[in-house]
Amino acid sequence: MEAGRLLPDLEKEDFRILMAIEQGMKKSEYVKVSDIRFYSRYPMEETLYRLKKVHKIGLTIRNAAQYVVSYKLNSIGYDVLALHTLVEKEIISQLGPLLGKGKESDVYSCMDDEENIFALKIYRMGRTSFRNIKRYRNIIGNRTHLSWLYVNRLAAKREYNALSKIYDINLKTPKPIDYNRHVIVMEYLRGKELAYYKDIDDPEYIFQEIIKQMRLIYQKADLIHGDMGEFNIVADKDGNILIIDWLQSVSADHPNAIRILRRDIKNICDYFRKKYHIECDTGEILESFLKE
Numbered sequence: 001m002e003a004g005r006l007l008p009d010l011e012k013e014d015f016r017i018l019m020a021i022e023q024g025m026k027k028s029e030y031v032k033v034s035d036i037r038f039y040s041r042y043p044m045e046e047t048l049y050r051l052k053k054v055h056k057i058g059l060t061i062r063n064a065a066q067y068v069v070s071y072k073l074n075s076i077g078y079d080v081l082a083l084h085t086l087v088e089k090e091i092i093s094q095l096g097p098l099l100g101k102g103k104e105s106d107v108y109s110c111m112d113d114e115e116n117i118f119a120l121k122i123y124r125m126g127r128t129s130f131r132n133i134k135r136y137r138n139i140i141g142n143r144t145h146l147s148w149l150y151v152n153r154l155a156a157k158r159e160y161n162a163l164s165k166i167y168d169i170n171l172k173t174p175k176p177i178d179y180n181r182h183v184i185v186m187e188y189l190r191g192k193e194l195a196y197y198k199d200i201d202d203p204e205y206i207f208q209e210i211i212k213q214m215r216l217i218y219q220k221a222d223l224i225h226g227d228m229g230e231f232n233i234v235a236d237k238d239g240n241i242l243i244i245d246w247l248q249s250v251s252a253d254h255p256n257a258i259r260i261l262r263r264d265i266k267n268i269c270d271y272f273r274k275k276y277h278i279e280c281d282t283g284e285i286l287e288s289f290l291k292e
């Protein structure tokens with residue numbers, strides 16, 4: 001990843017300048033040089049020197065309208081800040097290869113000092129679609145300046161909170177390790193999405209396991225996944241599974257909770273019926289969730 005490659009070239013003064021721009025971006029899209037100087041508390045000379053450096057290596061976007069020079073972070077600049085913080089906190093020490101590219105995120109593997117491997121999810125909403133941005137309108141409210149920084153940070157926090165809530169009751173979702181800005185670090189399962197298996201050893205067992213997990217999550221964590229399907233379940237060769245991708249999860253008291261829950265169950269039923277000929281009645285399963 002570009003940001004990971006650039007990290008070793010940066011000094012603490014560079015991070016401070018990037019954070020000063022980030023601070024200013026809460027108020028406006030571009031941040032004037034005088035404001036960057038103010039937030040960084042560096043003298044003008046140092047501010048200009050650092051700005052020139054971070055801009056040259058491709059972390060900012062410069063605007064010089066009406067003789068006022070201002071800057072904003074680009075996505076690599078924002079990645080650099082999040083990764084740097086996670087390294088400083090000793091959560092990660094090395095980035096690995098890309099594991100998967102979603103519609104709204106990139107997922108990489110990463111390692112800590114003890115060579116434990118984790119998955120690192122970077123939110124990239126607004127990159128391909130604004131459909132998801134719209135979903136955030138109700139959280140963001142009427143802020144006129146809808147920044148992708150803010151939306152992606154919010155998304156990471158939301159998914160991290162959902163993961164924490166579920167993980168607390170010991171279920172098969174990735175253990176959340178930490179998050180910073182638009183990045184989440186979580187448990188990694190060496191495997192691939194269920195959808196990419198041509199065949200699995202014991203489909204009946206995997207099917208029952210998924211339904212059991214969904215029921216526990218609904219009954220004990222009051223949550224519904226909301227995008228359940230063969231692409232959001234990672235499985236390994238031994239039949240271990242992790243249910244991933246919790247951004248759009250809703251709570252059990254959501255006005256459309258039952259409809260969303262039914263759709264989740266139906267997705268799983270349809271998949272296992274078509275591919276593995278497993279008998280499955282969506283309505284029956286839904287009822288069993290609701291009554292106990």
Ligand SMILES: Nc1ncnc2c1ncn2[C@@H]1O[C@H](COP(=O)(O)OP(=O)(O)OP(=O)(O)O)[C@@H](O)[C@H]1O
Pocket residue numbers: 099100101102103104105106107119121174186187188189190191192193231232234242244245246
């Ligand atoms: N904890 C994990 N362990 C192993 N692989 C993972 C993990 N989390 C994500 N992945 C991989 O990264 C891919 C994308 O992750 P995820 O589904 O969370 O992202 P997304 O952007 O929300 O995807 P989409 O919106 O396209 O469904 C997954 O399909 C999976 O291959």
Ligand SMILES: [Mg+2]
Pocket residue numbers: 102231232245
């Ligand atoms: Mg997904």
